[in-house]
Structures are given as C-alpha cells and as structure tokens.
Amino acid sequence: MMLQFLVNATTLGAFYALVAIGFSLILGVTHAFNLAHGEMLLLSGYLAYFLGKHFGAPLLLILPVSMLTMLFAALCLERLLRRVPEPHELNTLVITFGLVLLLQNAMLMAFSANYRIVAPETGPGQTPSSTLFLSETQVLILGLSLAATGAVFLLLKRSFLGKALRATIQDGEAARLAGINVKHMHLLAFGLGGLLVGTAGPLYARTAYLHPFGGMEATLIAVILTIFAGVGRIRGLLIGGWILGLVESGTVLLLGTNWRELASSLILIALLLLRPEGLLPKWAKTRP
Amino acid sequence: MAAEATPPCLELKGISFGFHGRPLLEDITLTVGHQEIVSFIGPNGVGKTTLFNIICGLAAPLKGSVIYRGVDITGREPHTICRMGIARTFQIPRPFPQMTVLENVLVGIWFGAEEAGKPDGERQEALRLLDLVGLRHKAEERGRELTLSELRRLEVARALATKPRLLLLDEVAAGLSPQAIREAVELIKSLRDGGLTLLIIDHFLTLTCQVSDRLVALCERKMTAVGKPAEVLNSPEVMRAYLGRGDA
Amino acid sequence: MGEDKAMKRVRTPTRLSVALLSAGFLLFLGWPWLTARGGIHCQAMSMALFHGCLALAWNICSMMGAVSLGHTAFFGLGAYGSALLCHYGHLNPFLTIPLGGILGAFYGVLWHIAFGKLRGAPFALASLASVEIPKVIIDNWESFTFGSLGVVGIPPLSPIRVGSFMLDFGENPVHLYHLFLVGTLFLCLLYRQALRSRWGWAVRTIREDETAAASLGVNVRRTRLQVFICSAFLTGICGGVYAHLMGLVEPALVFSLHISALPLVLSIFGGRFQWYGPLLGAVVLYPLDQVVFRSLFPVGHSALYGFVVILTLMLFPQGMGAWLQKRLHLASS
Numbered sequence: 001m002m003l004q005f006l007v008n009a010t011t012l013g014a015f016y017a018l019v020a021i022g023f024s025l026i027l028g029v030t031h032a033f034n035l036a037h038g039e040m041l042l043l044s045g046y047l048a049y050f051l052g053k054h055f056g057a058p059l060l061l062i063l064p065v066s067m068l069t070m071l072f073a074a075l076c077l078e079r080l081l082r083r084v085p086e087p088h089e090l091n092t093l094v095i096t097f098g099l100v101l102l103l104q105n106a107m108l109m110a111f112s113a114n115y116r117i118v119a120p121e122t123g124p125g126q127t128p129s130s131t132l133f134l135s136e137t138q139v140l141i142l143g144l145s146l147a148a149t150g151a152v153f154l155l156l157k158r159s160f161l162g163k164a165l166r167a168t169i170q171d172g173e174a175a176r177l178a179g180i181n182v183k184h185m186h187l188l189a190f191g192l193g194g195l196l197v198g199t200a201g202p203l204y205a206r207t208a209y210l211h212p213f214g215g216m217e218a219t220l221i222a223v224i225l226t227i228f229a230g231v232g233r234i235r236g237l238l239i240g241g242w243i244l245g246l247v248e249s250g251t252v253l254l255l256g257t258n259w260r261e262l263a264s265s266l267i268l269i270a271l272l273l274l275r276p277e278g279l280l281p282k283w284a285k286t287r288p
Numbered sequence: 289m290a291a292e293a294t295p296p297c298l299e300l301k302g303i304s305f306g307f308h309g310r311p312l313l314e315d316i317t318l319t320v321g322h323q324e325i326v327s328f329i330g331p332n333g334v335g336k337t338t339l340f341n342i343i344c345g346l347a348a349p350l351k352g353s354v355i356y357r358g359v360d361i362t363g364r365e366p367h368t369i370c371r372m373g374i375a376r377t378f379q380i381p382r383p384f385p386q387m388t389v390l391e392n393v394l395v396g397i398w399f400g401a402e403e404a405g406k407p408d409g410e411r412q413e414a415l416r417l418l419d420l421v422g423l424r425h426k427a428e429e430r431g432r433e434l435t436l437s438e439l440r441r442l443e444v445a446r447a448l449a450t451k452p453r454l455l456l457l458d459e460v461a462a463g464l465s466p467q468a469i470r471e472a473v474e475l476i477k478s479l480r481d482g483g484l485t486l487l488i489i490d491h492f493l494t495l496t497c498q499v500s501d502r503l504v505a506l507c508e509r510k511m512t513a514v515g516k517p518a519e520v521l522n523s524p525e526v527m528r529a530y531l532g533r534g535d536a
Numbered sequence: 537m538g539e540d541k542a543m544k545r546v547r548t549p550t551r552l553s554v555a556l557l558s559a560g561f562l563l564f565l566g567w568p569w570l571t572a573r574g575g576i577h578c579q580a581m582s583m584a585l586f587h588g589c590l591a592l593a594w595n596i597c598s599m600m601g602a603v604s605l606g607h608t609a610f611f612g613l614g615a616y617g618s619a620l621l622c623h624y625g626h627l628n629p630f631l632t633i634p635l636g637g638i639l640g641a642f643y644g645v646l647w648h649i650a651f652g653k654l655r656g657a658p659f660a661l662a663s664l665a666s667v668e669i670p671k672v673i674i675d676n677w678e679s680f681t682f683g684s685l686g687v688v689g690i691p692p693l694s695p696i697r698v699g700s701f702m703l704d705f706g707e708n709p710v711h712l713y714h715l716f717l718v719g720t721l722f723l724c725l726l727y728r729q730a731l732r733s734r735w736g737w738a739v740r741t742i743r744e745d746e747t748a749a750a751s752l753g754v755n756v757r758r759t760r761l762q763v764f765i766c767s768a769f770l771t772g773i774c775g776g777v778y779a780h781l782m783g784l785v786e787p788a789l790v791f792s793l794h795i796s797a798l799p800l801v802l803s804i805f806g807g808r809f810q811w812y813g814p815l816l817g818a819v820v821l822y823p824l825d826q827v828v829f830r831s832l833f834p835v836g837h838s839a840l841y842g843f844v845v846i847l848t849l850m851l852f853p854q855g856m857g858a859w860l861q862k863r864l865h866l867a868s869s
C-alpha cells in the first residue's frame with residue numbers, strides 16, 4: 001500500500017516536472033507568462049485522443065505528430081507575444097488569460113463538455129491509484145517524462161546552445177551584449193516548450209479525463225514548480241514535482257479528492273509570498 | 289546654548305545595513321544642524337543612495353536609529369516621514385509617467401504637506417515651483433515625455449512641493465552643463481537661505497565644494513572623513529580611494 | 537501661453553461629449569420601449585448593465601495597478617452570503633445583499649493582509665489561486681452550505697411599493713431593467729467623483745509609481761486596503777444580486793473563471809483608465825455576445841471575450857474609451 005502510494009506519487013511528480021519545464025523555460029528566457037500552457041497540454045491531449053480513437057494510431061505515431069503540432073502552436077504564440085506592449089510580464093499574463101478563454105470555449109465548441117480518456121484501464125469513477133501496482137501507462141509516463149527531462153537537462157548543461165539559453169535566462173541584456181541572438185533564444189525556448197507539451201499531452205490523455213476546462217490546473221502546477229525551483233532549473237523542477245506529487249497524493253489519501261485543489265492553491269500562495277524571487281531573479285533586483 | 293534647547297535637524301546613530309547578509313554600511317554616525325548643507329561623496333556602489341533610502345523610510349536599517357528633530361523615525365513608513373518634512377529626489381528619476389508635469393508637482397502639494405491650501409493657490413504654487421527649476425514651459429507635457437535632465441529638475445520641484453524642512457538631493461547635477469550647474473548652486477543656496485537643511489550626493493566636486501558646509505566621505509562601508517570640503521578632499525583616505533579608482 | 541487653455545481642456549467636458557452622454561442616457565432610459573418590452577433585448581441590456589457594475593467594481597483595483605484574476609471569490613462569497621442568510625434567516629433580500637457584500641469585503645481585507653507585498657503578475661497569480669479557498673470550503677461544508685448541490689429556492693428581489701405603484705423586480709423585466717439602470721448610474725457617478733477626488737489621485741499615483749507616491753506622502757498601504765474593500769464589497773453585492781436573480785447558487789456557478797474574466801475583459805475593452813470605460817465595454821460587448829454570438833454558436837460563444845482581450849491589448853492597449861476620447865477631442869477642436 002505504502003509502496004503503491006510512493007510509486008504513484010513518483011509517476012505523478014515526474015509528469016508534473018515534464019509539464020513544468022516548458023513553462024519554466026519560456027518564462028525564464030522570454031519573461032512571458034504563458035497561462036495558456038495547460039490549454040496547450042489539453043489540446044495535444046485531445047489530438048492524441050482523436051488520433052488514437054478514430055485512426056487507431058499507435059503511441060509511437062501519435063507522439064511525433066503531437067510534438068510537431070505543438071511546436072507549431074508554440075511558435076505562433078511566440079509571434080503573438082513578441083509584440084506585447086509594456087509591462088511585458090503582466091500583459092503577457094492577461095493576453096494568455098484571454099487565450100485561455102478563447103481555447104477553453106473553442107474546445108467546448110469542438111469537443112463538447114464530455115469527459116474523455118484514452119484506454120481507461122481502471123474504469124471510470126476509480127482513481128488509478130487503487131488497482132494495479134505498476135500499470136503500463138505508469139511505466140510509459142515515468143520513462144518518457146524522465147527521458148524528456150534528461151534530454152532537456154543535457155541540452156542545457158552540455159551543449160553550446162544550452163549555454164546561450166542559460167545565459168539569456170540569467171540576464172537577457174548581458175547575453176545580447178555578449179553576442180547571443182536573443183530573438184533566436186526566444187524561438188528556441190518556445191519551440192522546446194512546444195515539443196515538451198506535445199510529449200506530455202498524449203500521456204495526459206492516458207491518465208486523466210480530458211475536459212475543456214481542465215487546463216488551468218496544469219498551468220497552476222507549472223507555476224508552482226517554477227516558483228519552487230526558480231526558472232530553468234531542471235533538477236529543481238523534478239524534485240519539486242516529486243514533492244508536489246507526494247503532497248497531492250497525501251492530501252487525497254488523507255482528506256479525499258475534494259481537497260486536492262485547495263492544497264495546490266495554498267501551496268501556490270505560500271510560494272508566491274515566501275519565494276518572490278523564484279519567478280524571475282532579475283526582477284527582484286529593481287532598486288527602490 | 290540654543291543647541292541644547294532645539295535638537296539638531298537630523299541625527300544618524302550607528303546605522304548599519306546590508307543586502308542579503310552582505311554588509312553595505314557599518315556604523316554611520318552623523319549629526320546635521322539646521323540650515324546646514326552636508327554632501328556625501330564616495331565611489332559608485334558604496335551605499336550613498338541606500339543611506340538616503342534609510343533616512344526616508346524606504347529601507348530599514350539593521351542597527352542604529354535615525355532621529356529627526358528629536359523624534360526617532362527609524363522604521364516609520366515613507367509617507368509619514370515625508371509629511372514630517374523630509375523630501376528626497378531619486379537618482380533614477382521616478383516621475384508619474386501618465387500625468388502632466390504640473391500634476392506631478394500637484395501630487396506633492398496635495399499629499400506631502402499637512403495643511404491644505406486653497407484649490408487655486410495650489411496651482412499657483414505648483415507653477416511657481418516649476419518656474420524655480422525652469423520647467424514652466426513643460427507644465428502640460430506628460431512625465432514620460434521629458435528628457436533625463438528635465439526629469440531631474442521635476443524631481444526637485446516635486447520634492448519641494450511637499451514643503452520639506454530637510455531635502456535629500458541624489459545626484460541632481462549629473463549630466464548638467466556648466467551653466468546649469470551654476471544655476472543649481474544658486475538654487476541650493478537660496479533654498480538654504482529659505483530655511484532648508486540639505487543633504488547632497490554628487491560626484492560633481494565643483495558643485496559640492498561650492499555649496500556644502502561639510503563633506504562626508506564614504507568608503508568601504510565606513511565614513512572615512514568628515515569635515516570642511518577642502519580638508520576632506522585632501523585627507524589621505526580620500527586621496528587613496530579616489531586615486532585608487534583612477535588607476536583601475 | 538497655451539497652458540491655461542490646455543488646463544481647461546482636461547477639466548470641462550466639451551459640448552459634444554455632453555450631447556453624446558445625454559443622448560446615451562435617453563437611449564438607455566427608453567430602451568425597454570424601443571425594443572419589445574421585457575423581451576430578450578431588454579433582458580440582455582439588464583444583464584449588460586449588471587456586468588457593467590461588476591466591471592466597475594473590478595476596475596477600482598485595476599486603477600491602482602492591481603490586475604486581479606480572482607474577483608469571483610468576492611462574487612461567490614457575496615452570493616453565498618446573501619443566499620444563506622435568506623435561507624436560514626428569512627430576511628429581506630435588500631438587507632441580505634449588502635451583508636453578502638460585507639462578507640466579500642472581509643475577504644478583500646484578507647487579500648490585503650496576505651498579498652500586501654505582491655504586485656503585477658505574482659499578484660494576479662495569487663488572486664487566481666485564492667479563489668479555490670472559499671470554493672473548496674463551501675463545496676465540502678455540506679451541512680451548512682449544501683455542498684456542490686448548491687442552495688436552491690432563493691427568493692427573487694422583493695417588490696417595492698412606491699405610492700400606489702408596485703415595482704416588482706422578480707416578475708417584471710422592465711422594472712428590473714430600470715432598477716439596474718438606476719444602480720449603474722449611481723455607481724458610475726460615485727466612481728467618477730471618487731476618481732476625481734484626492735483619493736482617486738492617490739490611487740492613480742500608486743498605479744504609476746508606488747515608491748514615488750510613498751515618498752511624496754501618499755499612504756500606500758491604507759489606500760490599497762480601501763481599494764480592496766471597495767472593490768470586494770461592490771463585487772460581493774453583485775454576487776448577492778446574482779443569487780436572487782438566478783434563484784440558486786452552486787460553487788461551480790458563482791466561483792468560476794468566467795466571472796473573474798468577464799469584468800477584466802469588459803474593462804480592458806472599454807478602457808481601464810476612463811471612468812466610463814468598464815460600462816462602455818459592458819454595454820457594447822455583452823449584448824454582442826448574448827444576442828449575436830450566442831445565436832451563432834450556442835456552445836462556446838464566450839470565446840469572443842478571449843478574442844477581444846487579445847485583440848484589444850495588441851492593437852489599442854488603452855481600450856476603446858481612450859480611442860473614443862481622442863476622436864471626440866479631435867472632433868470638438
């Protein structure tokens with residue numbers, strides 16, 4: 001029972017980290033708050049659902065298709081957010097909030113308010129935590145999440161491109177002076193974010209019920225982990241994801257599903273108050 | 289003596305401050321008399337602006353206290369301190385960008401001074417202050433449309449609008465022409481004759497030496513020299529600090 | 537020089553704008569008779585005015601620079617406060633609605649205490665997260681709030697007798713429309729006067745530069761508290777009215793992202809920095825959504841709001857009000 005709990009929390013946490021990395025990279029490099037992150041996740045989830053349901057496509061085919069679609073979507077978003085007027089962070093937040101409304105209602109129009117899931121192994125009404133010890137889906141999620149996380153980690157730490165990205169996160173202006181093409185870095189961050197969301201979406205469609213209004217929760221998780229870890233810190237995101245997975249599963253276990261959202265909201269507020277520098281290190285330095 | 293009866297304008301008693309555990313200022317102690325002009329000099333980043341922030345309540349010192357006219361104002365909120373009669377200008381000007389220059393000054397008149405004047409008097413007063421700093425012709429322009437040197441002058445007018453008795457000027461002369469500096473010297477002197485006490489930060493030694501009664505040299509967290517401008521500038525510590533900077 | 541003329545330009549309204557305002561007022565007064573009385577157009581305009589009030593309430597915060605994504609918390613608390621007082625206390629709705637507003641204002645005070653240091657995007661996120669707290673508590677406190685089933689059978693607004701004339705807001709849509717019209721006008725004038733007072737200037741300085749405001753003598757903390765209380769109280773009142781209009785409240789109905797979003801969209805579209813902006817946005821956008829879009833796309837018609845917010849912020853970030861003002865100014869000079 002305890003072991004089962006830990007396994008579930010670990011899987012959940014790895015998945016959370018996967019969701020958060022894209023958000024965190026985009027925020028760190030471009031200072032854009034992408035509140036529509038969860039909606040993008042949902043979109044790619046729906047894509048995977050319909051590809052799987054109507055064309056019987058295997059996951060191996062669904063993944064690249066979804067990744068490419070989300071890559072495209074993210075690059076479009078970059079074009080939109082590039083020209084947002086000052087103050088940049090707040091205005092991107094409001095614009096992507098508008099995008100949330102737009103996408104939520106568009107999904108409602110397109111997919112209706114039905115709950116959908118790819119291959120519900122555990123039957124409706126039951127949370128996956130009560131039956132199998134380690135389901136195929138869980139292995140998939142854990143494996144893919146860790147693989148994607150590791151790949152991004154290596155990219156950031158080992159490659160020249162990663163160095164340039166990290167430099168832009170730390171200080172965009174200085175990076176520009178050092179000859180880094182910051183515009184390309186913005187594209188790269190959004191591109192990576194899109195690819196990661198495209199990876200996470202099909203996995204999401206396998207574990208959770210898709211609903212047009214379900215995206216905000218994923219966004220909030222990404223925000224929580226980003227504040228916890230600081231922008232662009234992959235290991236911190238992974239650890240944060242596991243802690244959050246544990247806390248959420250623990251809350252569900254002890255108090256019931258109804259209290260889970262309260263737990264994550266309280267965590268978010270507490271982090272905002274206690275770690276204001278977690279969002280963007282550069283902003284905290286504005287002098288009085 | 290009279291000094292016994294009326295407390296000095298400002299007393300700093302053993303002020304220490306640091307950012308994130310890194311000490312910046314240590315044990316700053318200074319007494320400023322009424323209608324005195326005291327200037328602070330020191331290398332960039334030594335903490336001059338931070339000291340001003342401490343005096344006017346934007347930062348709380350780790351140790352020590354700020355005493356204004358015999359009242360301990362350490363840790364009070366900035367607006368209370370402003371209403372008690374301490375005004376300051378910002379080194380990086382902070383205008384209200386969407387308001388006109390006149391409205392910027394009116395804000396100081398409305399909220400800074402305790403007693404409220406007549407509506408008409410307020411406008412007249414604001415225009416007079418703009419005249420004083422030579423900005424009257426810009427009265428209807430928005431704050432965001434001014435140049436840097438105009439913004440610095442707006443800062444002064446706005447600070448004066450709060451009817452201060454102690455005025456802190458943070459690098460108001462940076463980037464001014466020699467002619468403008470002469471005007472600034474005249475303005476500072478006339479303000480002092482009008483009853484103001486002034487603390488000035490400036491790298492322009494021509495300005496500081498001409499107007500100040502005393503010079504305070506800050507170096508590596510400490511006050512290294514206090515005294516008449518000529519004495520301080522010739523003191524070995526200051527020579528070392530400035531020449532050392534010149535070599536680098 | 538020209539500066540005195542310029543001063544006048546800002547203060548005294550031009551003849552054209554006075555004419556426009558009075559024409560608009562007459563149009564609104566006669567609206568029920570211009571359209572089929574009590575028909576869908578009249579009801580849509582009633583709700584547009586209602587959302588105009590909601591947007592005005594939200595915009596008080598925005599005037600101070602605090603863009604909130606969580607006003608539905610106040611709305612829901614106001615709705616539940618009024619509904620439960622009616623249910624348990626059998627009080628008159630006109631009494632319970634302000635009490636619900638006070639409950640909302642209380643949550644506003646909590647915001648001030650908890651989010652005192654947050655600005656900009658972090659504040660927006662915190663306000664978004666803060667909605668879950670009352671929502672989940674109400675959702676789970678079944679013995680008192682009936683949980684997710686909600687409170688049903690809330691009485692409509694009680695009729696008022698004026699002389700021999702009966703104003704029945706529950707039954708007669710035209711009377712309800714005029715109640716909302718009067719309420720909106722009152723609120724709008726109050727709002728305008730408040731913004732032009734010293735207090736309004738204090739709010740404005742906080743938006744433009746808080747540190748400079750504080751060192752010029754503006755009491756930032758107290759002004760923020762007052763702003764939150766006013767905004768939360770008014771939003772709570774709107775929530776209470778909504779509960780009596782609908783006759784039922786559920787957590788998902790009154791604590792919804794949609795209710796946080798609407799005032800934001802309407803204000804941004806209409807113009808955040810004009811006193812009439814939020815109302816303008818509401819009377820233009822809300823009927824457009826309800827009458828035109830809803831018939832085209834029965835599901836998901838609210839996508840319009842998202843679309844509008846994106847377009848407004850990209851193309852004219854000051855909103856329609858500022859644009860209109862510029863046009864009026866050019867026309868009259």
Ligand SMILES: Nc1ncnc2c1ncn2[C@@H]1O[C@H](COP(=O)(O)OP(=O)(O)OP(=O)(O)O)[C@@H](O)[C@H]1O
Pocket residue numbers: 284285286287288307312330331332333334335336337338339379
């Ligand atoms: N909010 C802050 N957080 C951390 N460090 C800060 C902050 N504000 C200032 N500092 C640092 O404190 C030091 C002192 O800053 P301060 O502005 O007081 O210097 P200064 O003496 O006014 O220099 P200058 O001549 O450039 O105006 C600087 O090294 C600065 O980088």
Ligand SMILES: [Mg+2]
Pocket residue numbers: 336337338379458
């Ligand atoms: Mg300085």
